[in-house]
Amino acid sequence: MNATDQHRPAFSFELFPPKTPEGSAKLKTVIAELAAVAPEFFSVTSGAGGSTRAGTFETVAWLRRQGLDTAPHLACIGSNPDEVRALLAGYGAQGIHRIVALRGDLPSGTGTGSAGAFRYANELVEFIRAEHAADFHIEVAAYPEYHPQAPNPARDLENFKRKVQAGADSAITQYFYNADAYFGFVDAARTLGVEIPIVPGIMPITNYTQLARFSDACGAEIPRWARRRLEGYGDDLESLRAFGHEVVLRLCRNLLDGGAPGLHFYTMNQSGPTLRLWADLGLST
Template identity: 55%
Template sequence: MSKQIPISFEFFPTKTDAGAEKLRVVHQELQLLKPEFFSVTYGAGGSTRERTLSTLNDFNGKGTPVAPHLSCIGDSKERIAELLDLYQSQGIDRIVALRGDLPSGQVGLGELPYATDLVRFIREHSGDHFHIEVAAYPEMHPQADSFDKDIQRFCDKIRAGANAALTQFFFNPDAYFYFVDRIQKEGIDIPVAPGIMPITNASNLIRFADGTGAEIPRWIRKQLATYGDDSASIKAFGHEVVVKLCERLIAGGAPSLHFYTMNHTEPNRQLVLDLGLA
């Protein structure tokens, strides 16, 4: 039985009406697990802005608080200020503030090129209204020059006014504990929620990891490769790996867990139940 800690879930806006309807069902099912909040992703440069707003409208005021992602790269202060005012008027008081990746074909980083700039701007514009989460990279941001510089960049975001952090997904708990230890040595003591990615499909997992700079340990890659197309074995193995990872994180003092749901109820629900966190 794990120690009871809060959980949260991440969704991404869907592109079709059918997808949106399916996500409403997933939202209702995961809400039964009593998460602290749901977050909803947002494309850089506002590329999914309308779909993000539509998803927020579906979920806001339905019990569990919603936290929109807000990325700044390639966007203007005016457009971001509009969104902050809109969210505040809707009673939303939590935001995930990110730099984002510049959309292809777009030139120029915009008026707020880094997440630190965005956090500072949110505080200047909205005061203390929003609880601000930022991204953390226990295995280093893929574009960082060095781990030390990445730690400094992270600490800058917190000093600019962020309250907490959500990590990129990872499978090596030591990387998470080392990251937390390093920021504490810099005088930063905020909750850092590990980002948890369920393992259900080997090729998808490898694609996500390669795209985000997350490390899949060799033993996990090798084991997944032995299963070939046996999806039942992949899911059973993946479930065991992620349960053990979460147990280590909880035992080591992780303040909460943030699940990357990929807009599915399972296996997120099963992980939460087997960890005794429902």
């Protein structure tokens, strides 16, 4: 990689494993459409408590057979060292060299006693580094508006720094719609000596009810002015999506103009909204 490549923004897409044969067939079409613009990698999520672990592994294996760089999510909650060790060996055998290491969530209805051997993502990062040294590029999560379970932003930032000190190479943020929150988080992290790339997570707006539910659960703020506009469209999906596109397009432009090292798109297994942003941003393949 030359010096120019090192400073070129990197773009990546997130997928989730399908649950049905129909979903699998649709996802393969979506992946082909997204792959045409040559993202740096695709990440593949894993459900709470490893509930989609097999689906994640199968989706990753299919992506690799297509020659696509892939980063599986690996959540530590509900896992034990032997399970993690086996997954890492399996991914390594497929030529996977990037892991998104997360704490993850317990499935609903289970108690904290089911959390497994790892409590926090920094412990998982330490384990991966101890087992595989530099074999994997490790991504971790960051929260510009701070994690909903953290008592305050300062504590959340300390938790993020622990993941970096444990051996993380770069970070992907929770989605947000306020560029100042991202830049403020990056500035605060740099003040603490954190120098790894922090890539903004981007969520296209296509369904307000779904977005509001996600945002309330994960602590991502939808600005009040945007909520009012989105609520006002009601069942007018065409107008809602046109407005949502402009909101996210403006956000992406502000982030890239401000020096963000790339963008990570939460595609929700759809190609259209992300590719429209890609085209309007003038991103090259």
